Amino acid sequence: MNYWVLILLSYLLGAIPFSYLFGKYLGKVDISQKGSGNIGATNVLRSTKTSVAILALLGDLLKGFIAAWIGLSWGGPVVAAACGVMVVVGHCYTVFLSFKGGKGVATAAGVILFLMPQIFLVLLAAMVLSVLLTRYVSLGSVLAAALLPILCLILREPWPYTIMSLFLAGMVLFRHRSNIQRLVSGQEARITDRAV
Numbered sequence: 001m002n003y004w005v006l007i008l009l010s011y012l013l014g015a016i017p018f019s020y021l022f023g024k025y026l027g028k029v030d031i032s033q034k035g036s037g038n039i040g041a042t043n044v045l046r047s048t049k050t051s052v053a054i055l056a057l058l059g060d061l062l063k064g065f066i067a068a069w070i071g072l073s074w075g076g077p078v079v080a081a082a083c084g085v086m087v088v089v090g091h092c093y094t095v096f097l098s099f100k101g102g103k104g105v106a107t108a109a110g111v112i113l114f115l116m117p118q119i120f121l122v123l124l125a126a127m128v129l130s131v132l133l134t135r136y137v138s139l140g141s142v143l144a145a146a147l148l149p150i151l152c153l154i155l156r157e158p159w160p161y162t163i164m165s166l167f168l169a170g171m172v173l174f175r176h177r178s179n180i181q182r183l184v185s186g187q188e189a190r191i192t193d194r195a196v
Contacts, residue, residue, distance in 0.1 A: 003079050010067040010083035014090025014107055017097055018059030019044050027052040032100070035189075039094070040102035042137045042191070057106050063087060064110025072115070081164035084111035088171055103175040105141045108168045112148070115161055119151045135190035138179035145172035 020039050023031040027048025032039060034047040041060060045053035064087050071083030091107040093099045113120040126147060127140035134140075148169045152162040173180075182188035 003075050003082075006071055006075055006079055007082050007086050010071065010086040011090040012095075013063045013067050014087035014092075015094035015096055015101075016059075016063060016090075017094050017101065018063070019056040019102060020097060022052050022056045022059065023048055026055065032097070038102060039097060039100060041106055045191070046189070060091065060102065060106035061110040061113070063091070064107040064112075065114045066110075068111045068114040077158050077160045080115060081160035084108075084115065084164050085167045085171075087111065088168055092171060092175055103141065104168070104172050105144070108145075108172060111164075111168070116152070116155075116157055119148070119155065119157070122151060123147060131191060135192060136183065136188055137191050138176055138188060139183060141172060142176050142180060142183075145169045145176075 017039050019041055020031060023029050023034075023044045027044065029044075029047045031037070031043045031047050035043045036046075037043070041053050041057035044056045064084070067083045067087035068080050071080035075083070088104045088108050088111065090101075092101045092104045094101040109120065109123070112123065123144040127144045130140035130143050131137055146169065149162065149165040152165040157165070179188060
């Protein structure tokens with residue numbers, strides 16, 4: 001199979017805006033016009049029901065998992081890493097919403113869950129602990145992103161996955177740049193805050 005087809009397929013899979021779709025059709029809210037306007041599960045949580053946010057989170061996680069599986073099954077580690085990057089790019093810049101999208105955390109987590117489950121568990125623990133202590137989802141996301149390439153190097157993951165981790169971490173951190181500014185200024189919304 002042509003590997004470029006797999007990579008394009010991964011982008012299109014990532015571009016499916018589950019948070020927007022579930023928010024609109026199950027939560028009856030256009031999350032692009034609510035709260036932060038971000039097309040992600042956290043904004044769904046702040047804008048509508050917890051059950052809808054969980055579905056959005058699982059949808060975003062699953063598309064990362066599937067893209068990594070497709071890449072590894074039909075192309076090997078290098079293609080899996082490329083598919084992992086492109087599914088997150090698709091989530092962050094979806095063609096279906098004029099190239100607006102989410103911040104890539106859940107979709108990247110799905111990729112990591114499939115390709116590097118040990119690292120996934122460490123990052124999940126770090127993120128959950130951070131959110132429990134601070135109530136800032138963005139801080140947990142930034143922490144997990146920063147830890148990802150470090151853990152890949154420490155655990156000597158295959159080089160395609162280590163390079164992929166740098167792209168994924170960079171993407172998540174870039175997408176969180178406004179959150180980082182608000183964290184520094186003390187203006188960031190906590191997970192318990194409702195969207196207005």
